[in-house]
Amino acid sequence: xxxxxxxxxxxxxxxxxxxxxxxxxxxxxxxxxxxxxxxxxxxxxxxxxxxxxxxxxxxxxxxxxxxxxxxxxxxxxxxxxxxxxxxxxxxxxxxxxxxxxxxxxxxxxxxxxxxxxxxxxxxxxxxxxxxxxxxxxxxxxxxxxxxxxxxxxxxxxxxxxxxxxxxxxxxxxxxxxxxxxxxxxxxxxxxxxxxxxxxxxxxxxxxxxxxxxxxxxxxxxxxxxxxxxxxxxxxxxxxxxxxxxxxxxxxxxxxx
Amino acid sequence: xxxxxxxxxxxxxxxxxxxxxxxxxxxxxxxxxxxxxxxxxxxxxxxxxxxxxxxxxxxxxxxxxxxxxxxxxxxxxxxxxxxxxxxxxxxxxxxxxxxxxxxxxxxxxxxxxxxxxxxxxxxxxxxxxxxxxxxxxxxxxxxxxxxxxxxxxxxxxxxxxxxxxxxxxxxxxxxxxxxxxxxxxxxxxxxxxxxxxxxxxxxxxxxxxxxxxxxxxxxxxxxxxxxxxxxxxxxxxxxxxxxxxxxxxxxxxxxxxxxxxxxxxxxxxxxxxxxxxxxxxxxxxxxxxxxxxxxxxxxxxxxxxxxxxxxxxxxxxxxxxxxxxxxxxxx
Numbered sequence: 273x274x275x276x277x278x279x280x281x282x283x284x285x286x287x288x289x290x291x292x293x294x295x296x297x298x299x300x301x302x303x304x305x306x307x308x309x310x311x312x313x314x315x316x317x318x319x320x321x322x323x324x325x326x327x328x329x330x331x332x333x334x335x336x337x338x339x340x341x342x343x344x345x346x347x348x349x350x351x352x353x354x355x356x357x358x359x360x361x362x363x364x365x366x367x368x369x370x371x372x373x374x375x376x377x378x379x380x381x382x383x384x385x386x387x388x389x390x391x392x393x394x395x396x397x398x399x400x401x402x403x404x405x406x407x408x409x410x411x412x413x414x415x416x417x418x419x420x421x422x423x424x425x426x427x428x429x430x431x432x433x434x435x436x437x438x439x440x441x442x443x444x445x446x447x448x449x450x451x452x453x454x455x456x457x458x459x460x461x462x463x464x465x466x467x468x469x470x471x472x473x474x475x476x477x478x479x480x481x482x483x484x485x486x487x488x489x490x491x492x493x494x495x496x497x498x499x500x501x502x503x504x505x506x507x508x509x510x511x512x513x514x515x516x517x518x519x520x521x522x523x524x525x526x527x528x
Numbered sequence: 529x530x531x532x533x534x535x536x537x538x539x540x541x542x543x544x545x546x547x548x549x550x551x552x553x554x555x556x557x558x559x560x561x562x563x564x565x566x567x568x569x570x571x572x573x574x575x576x577x578x579x580x581x582x583x584x585x586x587x588x589x590x591x592x593x594x595x596x597x598x599x600x601x602x603x604x605x606x607x608x609x610x611x612x613x614x615x616x617x618x619x620x621x622x623x624x625x626x627x628x629x630x631x632x633x634x635x636x637x638x639x640x641x642x643x644x645x646x647x648x649x650x651x652x653x654x655x656x657x658x659x660x661x662x663x664x665x666x667x668x669x670x671x672x673x674x675x676x677x678x679x680x681x682x683x684x685x686x687x688x689x690x691x692x693x694x695x696x697x698x699x700x701x702x703x704x705x706x707x708x709x710x711x712x713x714x715x716x717x718x719x720x721x722x723x724x725x726x727x728x729x730x731x732x733x734x735x736x737x738x739x740x741x742x743x744x745x746x747x748x749x750x751x752x753x754x755x756x757x758x759x760x761x762x763x764x765x766x767x768x769x770x771x772x773x774x775x776x777x778x779x780x781x782x783x784x785x786x787x788x789x790x791x792x793x794x795x796x797x798x799x800x801x802x803x804x805x806x807x808x809x810x811x812x813x814x815x816x817x818x819x820x821x822x823x824x825x826x827x828x829x830x831x832x833x834x835x836x837x838x839x840x841x842x843x844x845x846x847x848x849x850x851x852x853x854x855x856x857x858x859x
Binding site for chain 2: 283284285287288289291298309316319328347368369371391395396398399401402403404406407408412413414415416429432433434435436437438439440441442443444445451454455458488489490492493494495496497498499501502503504505508511512514515516518521525527528
């Protein structure tokens with residue numbers, strides 16, 4: 273069984289993000305500011321869990337992005353992926369369709385039984401690359417999945433999370449594309465021996481410039497800070513004073 | 529007959545999602561108050577009664593699309609059915625509520641018809657360049673402006689970004705045109721088996737007057753007693769959490785507040801170490817008073833908070849509880 277896991281390198285959104293005027297995407301930052309998209313960590317873990325219990329599973333970890341994206345591919349290898357692929361592309365932002373288009377090129381060159389991706393990326397938050405891949409590859413798809421179980425007859429059963437605390441159980445024929453939601457598993461840490469082994473593996477680099485690109489379907493205009501300004505009251509003073517003020521407010525509103 | 533805008537409503541087991549109606553407000557905003565060129569699309573197995581009631585209530589034209597495989601959400605099938613409807617009514621804008629399932633339908637539809645698909649839209653600008661849709665990126669820290677360059681555009685609209693329409697529409701009193709469509713020859717290889725409701729009990733968030741909620745900013749599971757202690761000071765309080773806290777198993781998912789968890793409207797919501805993703809904020813829109821405690825002065829949660837405390841909650845929460853007890857003992 274061959275599994276493709278799509279991984280994105282994202283900027284750590286907890287950090288302050290400084291925009292230059294006219295920027296259409298998040299400014300390029302130091303290496304330390306980037307990490308694996310957390311939803312993709314869950315997707316990778318789901319693939320590794322299948323590998324743990326089914327013999328003969330081969331995992332390809334792929335990332336589309338600039339040179340620095342090889343770091344998350346290496347990280348996937350050190351967690352237990354078998355092959356690492358870097359689709360090198362310096363353009364930013366990429367639309368979800370452009371990203372999906374590049375991945376489709378690679379996926380078509382292999383016979384994958386299952387394609388996994390995070391339900392969304394933490395930076396662009398589009399929730400589209402997975403289902404676009406499915407549409408481009410003409411494969412069935414399930415999104416926001418928290419568990420993948422191999423069923424009889426070349427099928428999988430997945431638990432797919434709906435909004436409002438509902439879960440849908442779906443049966444899909446393989447090959448299929450599944451996007452993984454957070455919380456269904458606990459992503460593992462790489463073992464030291466795997467880290468050492470991963471260092472020796474070669475990451476295959478494919479230049480996206482050599483591939484046909486998707487025709488653009490939207491234009492990205494310069495980014496902005498949210499306009500929603502602070503409307504509430506900022507409590508000021510020492511910590512003691514702030515606590516006193518808050519108690520007064522809560523008391524005044526009959527909440528305490 | 530053709531329409532400009534198609535609004536795809538959500539049903540599960542033939543029940544209409546209330547929030548779907550927010551799309552009607554969105555379309556009215558785009559049409560400058562005029563929804564006469566807007567068509568509703570209601571999918572389900574047996575949604576005739578729901579559809580008729582909706583046409584009466586809103587006065588809008590509606591496609592009642594029946595398919596026995598639509599008891600549970602099936603984006604694969606839904607996409608095919610919408611495509612049939614689009615071929616007949618030629619809308620240029622197709623709108624969904626922003627759910628993961630609808631993003632799937634939107635993506636599949638976009639590839640099938642060569643349309644632009646823009647998700648999690650919060651607002652829009654209409655000017656001489658056409659429509660520009662605005663959405664959040666980087667967990668709500670920045671705003672992206674996206675302009676479609678295709679003839680047909682598909683959008684998913686963030687839950688809570690637009691309000692529910694008024695029950696009595698602008699006094700027209702006319703029932704909308706009904707179009708009943710069946711496409712029995714269309715089928716899907718994806719088979720939804722059942723929908724389960726989360727039965728995990730424990731957190732009675734919906735009934736609580738006060739919710740003290742933990743975000744990733746609390747740092748460690750060991751810090752939760754600080755929140756529990758604070759909650760114990762209020763007569764009817766519960767501890768809630770943002771999604772990352774539940775993902776890390778610090779609290780069960782029954783405590784989760786937000787689009788994928790619970791939507792609540794407590795008298796007081798105290799957000800401790802919560803940055804405020806759009807999905808989380810949509811779940812607390814109804815809160816009467818929001819107090820946000822965070823060390824990051826740029827935390828998005830501050831934009832919706834009534835009272836803001838920029839401080840380390842590990843020091844602030846125990847002090848607040850201590851001061852409360854001090855006061856209480858003196859009284």
